[in-house]
Amino acid sequence: MESRRTLSRRAALQAALPLLTGFTGLTAFTAQAQTSLGHIAMSVSSPATTLSASQVHLPWTQQASIYEVNVRQHTPEGTLKALALDLPRLKQMGVDILWLMPLQPIGKKERKGGLGSYYSIRDYTAVNPEFGTLDDARMLVKQAHALGLKVILDWVANHTAWDHPWASAHKDWYKLDARGELFPVTFTEGPEPEYWTDVIALNYDKPELRRAMIAAMKFWVREIGLDGFRCDVASLVPTDFWERARAELDALKPMFMLAESDKVDLHAKAFDMTYGWDLAHLMRDIAQGKADAEALRAWVRQQAGPQAPYPAHAYRMRFTNNHDFNSWHGTDRELYGPAFEAMAVLSFTLPGMPLVYSGQEAALDKRLAFFEKDPIDWKTRELQGFYSELLALKKRLPALANGQYGASVELLDVANPQVFAFRRQTQGQGVTVLANLTPAAQRYRWQGQELELAAWQSRLLSP
Structure with missing residues (x-):
């Protein structure tokens, strides 16, 4: 049965302005956040043949979106077999790339909580019995490929669990304290020390460690059929290691290859995509009244031209939430309030590849426990249509392609600085977006008319 909220959403759109021709599914959006799009001013030229593998991106990535799967919480069973049953739905929703959080066995020594952190790896070439077996992983990837989905695995190269066999057999592969002993991963650079008490850091000065780590990554490509990796805290591992790993893989x-980092040099030879924390934080600030539409315009200008912080070929991952945000910082409702759907659309259509996190399409409204079983409630999927339309739009319009393959942004003046307006088009096709990024109604001028947008409302038009 459809929820009252879903029915209200549809009714509220009856009087919406004309939307993008042929994109009728936008009736799934609320009146407060119908759609909101944008793109950095980037070159649309074809990549040069001299660019590295991370710069000339695989064809299946160029207009793709990514879905992060929290295997433990995604289904009541929390297994790979149960996840496999959901693959057809994810494919139908429009997902292209599945990012699986770490699947390997979790350390028991110094374990956090009852089940431990996915990022405390005890064996790189096995599967956590909680999730299933290597055969289950192999079958999941095979089924995903049969549906046209690609699969990448979260890879933790910076540290291992205390009881990983390497810790006893190759103690010199780890960072040691002044007494020559293993110690927890420790950060003292910030305002307060941070200790990851369940893991110990690897020492990449050791060539043998580098060879062993690459061999473990190759195992998952050769034996399981993976299409890539999301690399945890990638900037804490030497860049030259990632470059060698990429070449051998x-x-x-x-x-x-996706790096959990925003370091520019990782794009040179190692990674296709890095994290777009800059936009994520700005969207959160706008939703919370700490920034406005002008700040977003300034961000767009900053990304373009000869002083751009990233090269045109760099894919940046865009998101409103992920496993870290959800568990440690807040749900979509906590972070964005009534602005959430507007910010979700920004994450899909501003430059880079958009991410959906497990349960967002079910309006996930709890912080998922990180060290315990805490399954997602799938009783309603009230935002599945919303995300399906965003995924379809991303895939359908060449102007919304990732990196150098997409179009640039032309900022528009609509006589109200609180309304974020821009045009993005290529090959005669594209979109124009008008978005009210405030909690109050705003009037603006468009094509000789004075019009109004409700709080957090946006409109998507043909160019």
Whole structure:
């Protein structure tokens, strides 16, 4: 049965302005956040043949979106077999790339909580019995490929669990304290010290460690059929290691590589995509009244031109939430309040590849426990249509392609600085977006008319 909220959403759109021709599914959006799009002013030229593998991106990534799967919480069973049953729905929703959080066995020594952190790896080439077996992982990837989905695995190269076999067999592969002993991963650079008490850091000065880590990554490509990796805290591992790993992995199979980092040099030879924390934080600030539409315009201008912080070929991942945000900072409702759907659309259509996190399409409204079983409530999927339309729009319009393959942004003046307006088009096709990024109604001028947008409302038009 449809919820009252869903029915209200549809009714509220009856009087909406004309939307993008042919994109009728936008009736799933609320009146407060119908749609909101944008793109950095980037070159649309074809990549040069001299660019590295991370700069000329695989064709299946160029207009793709990504879905992060929290395997433990995604289904009541929390297994790979149960997840496999959901693959057809994810494909129908429009997902292209599945990012699986770490699947390997979790350390028991110094374990946090009852089940431990996914990021405390005890064996790189096995599957956590909580999730299933290597055969289950192999079958999941095979089923995903049969549906046209690609699969990447979260890879934790910076540290291992205390009881990983390497800690006893190759103690010198780890960072040691002044007494020559293993110690927890420790950060003292910030305002307060931070201790990851369940893991110990690896020492990449050791060539043997580098070879062993790459061999473990190759195992998952060769034996399981992975299409790439999302690399945890990638900037804490030497860049030259990632560059070597990328080259050796690509020799087996062309990879898609995502770094949990925003370091620019990772785009040179190692990674296709880095995290777009800059936009995520700005969207949160706008939703909370700490920034406004002018700040977003300034952000767009900053990304373009010769002083751009990232090269045109750099994919940036855009998101409103992920496993870290949800568990440690807040749900969509906590972070964005009534502005959430507007910010979700920004994350899909501003430059880069958009991410959906497990349960967002079910309007996930709880912080998922990180060290315990805490399944997502799938009783309603009231935002599945919303995300399906965003995914379809992303895939359908060449102007919304990732990196150098998409179009630039032309900022528009609509006689109200509180309304964020821009045009993005290529090859005669594209979109124009008018978005009210405030909690109050705003009037603006468009094509000789004076019109109004409700709080957090936006309109998507043909160019």
